[in-house]
Amino acid sequence: MKPSDRPRRVDEVTERREGSMVTVYHPLTGRAHALNPTAYAIWELCDGETLVEEMAAAVAGLAGLAPEEALGQVTRTLADLADARLITF
Amino acid sequence: MVKVGLVGDDTDQTALLAAALSAEVSVAEGTPPPDCDVIVVHASADPTRRVGELAALAPVMVLGPDCEESLLAAVDAGATSYLPDSAPLAEIAQAVQATAKGVAVVPPLMLGALLRREIERRRRLGAAQEALDTLTPREREVLAHAARGANRREIAETLYISPDTVRTHLQRIMAKLDVHSAAELAALATGLGLEEP
Numbered sequence: 341m342k343p344s345d346r347p348r349r350v351d352e353v354t355e356r357r358e359g360s361m362v363t364v365y366h367p368l369t370g371r372a373h374a375l376n377p378t379a380y381a382i383w384e385l386c387d388g389e390t391l392v393e394e395m396a397a398a399v400a401g402l403a404g405l406a407p408e409e410a411l412g413q414v415t416r417t418l419a420d421l422a423d424a425r426l427i428t429f
Numbered sequence: 430m431v432k433v434g435l436v437g438d439d440t441d442q443t444a445l446l447a448a449a450l451s452a453e454v455s456v457a458e459g460t461p462p463p464d465c466d467v468i469v470v471h472a473s474a475d476p477t478r479r480v481g482e483l484a485a486l487a488p489v490m491v492l493g494p495d496c497e498e499s500l501l502a503a504v505d506a507g508a509t510s511y512l513p514d515s516a517p518l519a520e521i522a523q524a525v526q527a528t529a530k531g532v533a534v535v536p537p538l539m540l541g542a543l544l545r546r547e548i549e550r551r552r553r554l555g556a557a558q559e560a561l562d563t564l565t566p567r568e569r570e571v572l573a574h575a576a577r578g579a580n581r582r583e584i585a586e587t588l589y590i591s592p593d594t595v596r597t598h599l600q601r602i603m604a605k606l607d608v609h610s611a612a613e614l615a616a617l618a619t620g621l622g623l624e625e626p
Contacts, residue, residue, distance in 0.1 A: 398547035
């Protein structure tokens with residue numbers, strides 16, 4: 341994964357909100373995944389246009405993190421989402 | 430104990446909130462005391478109306494409708510934190526204490542909207558930074574003075590040009606930077622750090 345990648349949510353995935361957690365269901369894998377608020381926020385940003393580096397810069401700005409720390413967190417979250425086949429690059 | 434200034438337009442609701450919070454924090458209703466640690470704005474009609482002015486005194490937490498538009502409006506106005514006014518009192522009390530320390534608290538599932546707004550803000554700044562390169566040296570001077578809050582007459586006196594010339598410069602600057610009001614221009618200039626001498 342590169343900072344210049346533009347991840348995109350998989351269209352078929354459906355979501356259900358429960359309190360401060362979101363469960364997403366992927367009909368092709370038949371699996372449901374519970375996303376914490378941060379993972380859900382990153383998942384929402386995966387529109388196929390937003391760069392990974394833009395996501396990281398926004399997280400760094402709002403959370404007061406160092407840019408490289410924010411990039412690490414965003415990259416790990418995106419890798420988890422990609423492993424679950426919830427996003428593509 | 431954290432000192433809270435509580436501002437609201439519904440006396441009964443504000444009194445209820447003050448009573449509920451008073452077990453954990455020191456609450457002053459009405460005009461916020463000058464030494465308060467955090468200001469809570471609880472208003473049903475237009476919760477962001479006074480936020481900008483109050484944010485200069487202390488971190489502001491807004492209690493408003495449970496919708497992303499209200500959250501974004503509050504944050505744009507200068508609020509540090511935002512919670513729906515329907516949030517449990519214990520959650521509000523915790524958020525008040527966090528906000529007093531400068532920690533932002535927003536509804537978890539609205540974090541995406543906040544990040545999206547931040548990304549758009551950074552894109553606008555990036556585009557404006559590129560557009561800055563198209564300004565003439567004189568236009569940059571005018572913009573720098575405008576960013577510091579100088580009006581047209583003051584800029585004219587400082588730069589030894591006429592107010593009409595200043596107006597022309599400002600119109601060209603706004604066209605180049607794609608902004609449509611003096612307030613928008615000032616906000617953009619501040620975002621670009623142009624108000625520094």
